[in-house]
Amino acid sequence: MNRLFTVAEMTLRELARRRGVLLLLLLMPLTFWLIRRDAYVGQSIRALLLGISWAVSTAALFATSAARELEPRLRLAGYRPHHLYIGRMLGLWGLGLAISVPFFLLTVFDAANLRYAGIAVAMLCCVAVAAPFGMLIGALLPRELEGTLLLLTVVAMQMLLDPADAGAKLTPFWSSREIATWAVDHTDDGYLTRGIMHGVVVTGLLIVTVAAVFAVRLRRRRHLHHVPLV
């Protein structure tokens, strides 16, 4: 457990020292929210959720890319692959929760007659999905520019697709949109259930995929044989 928490702590320390990045992480959802602020309240909240998802995914993408050279030597220093990816994910989840709190308070003070618990659950889904999603892109694409473009494509697709469309359910952040509809429009509980189910399944799938990618990348190579000291 110490290894997991050390990696999580160092991830948070690194991100906390990147003040410019932190500012942009807060600015991104705020800008999304402000642009839709004059429109229907549901639109501003959905834009806010998308902004949080994008910000946390981007942080995860860059944190994963930055650690690419460090991880193999940490592996040699005694870490197992799961210490590295779960530890980093814990740190990113922590960061995501930290940037979500002010935005949750913003919605509480700004908009009345909402199911606030639903807003909180939607934000949790955003953060839960975004960290492994950004990590997966960072692990698969070695260059940050390519990763950022892919992330941009996915988020743009998420924004433009009709949520009722069957294809929309294949986008990673559909859950938060569904839960937000329940929280803002007071629709039936089916929205909440479907949203939570989607969030849990997508998060689970992403974690399993991240685990597989890290296990392959940081595997013990077959040509290397360890024998005990004599």
Add this chain to the structure above:
Amino acid sequence: MNADDWLRAFAAELHQRRVAVDAARHVVAEAATHLRDGGGDPWLVFGPPQTYAAAIVESIGTTPGPRTGPVRLHARGITKRYGRRTVLRDASLTVRAGQIAAVVGANGCGKSTFLRICAGLVSPDGGEVTVSGRLGFCPQQGGTADFLLPDEHFVLVGAGQGVARGPARRAGRAAARQLGWDAEGDVLARHLSGGTRQKLNLTMSTLAEPDVLLLDEPYQGFDQGSYVNLWDQLLRLRDEGRAIVVVTHLLNQLDRVDVVLDLTSAQQGGRS
């Protein structure tokens, strides 16, 4: 040649004549103090560095030649291709405990690739590597985190071995001091100079007390003093029974190593 140059040449002579590292350091420090307090041209005071080193060796003796132990690293038949280009062909290297091996060759001949294959970071197309004991690896570049302090690097590496924070920090700072670097400051890795950052890199690789230490051109950005400190440290580690593999293109250091693998010839099927 000024006094500093003379002292460096003198230190190098002592190393070449296998004077124990600590004794050599002591003798050089005494000579430096003598020159500083008494002044004068070292050539007039002590004579040529070679002559004075020979006199010192007669007086205090040398360490016995390194007692080599069991095989710690055995790489055999390593072949690696990138596309149609064969970078390594049938390269082999055996390093025993208490030995330093140098991997040399022209740019692009596969020195770093060979080391990464030995570390298990890259798969070869042919051949295998057997390692006895724990591996340590110092990459040529990268391998540190820009936004962490040196102490945090030590904690991170230490946690991998189950070492608590306090002892990991102390061990890291002590290893850094061996390279002439005080690692206690609150300076982020990205603000360290290239040479100091490489010292951090090197310190991280020795922190876990590896039995086999793989170093990929570890002296990048080092000044002359740091370079001497590095070789002092490598010789000390060798005398402690570690097996060390250094990728280098500085052939003037080859007299200090026990095994040489020239990959220029290995590419053509040659061996060490």
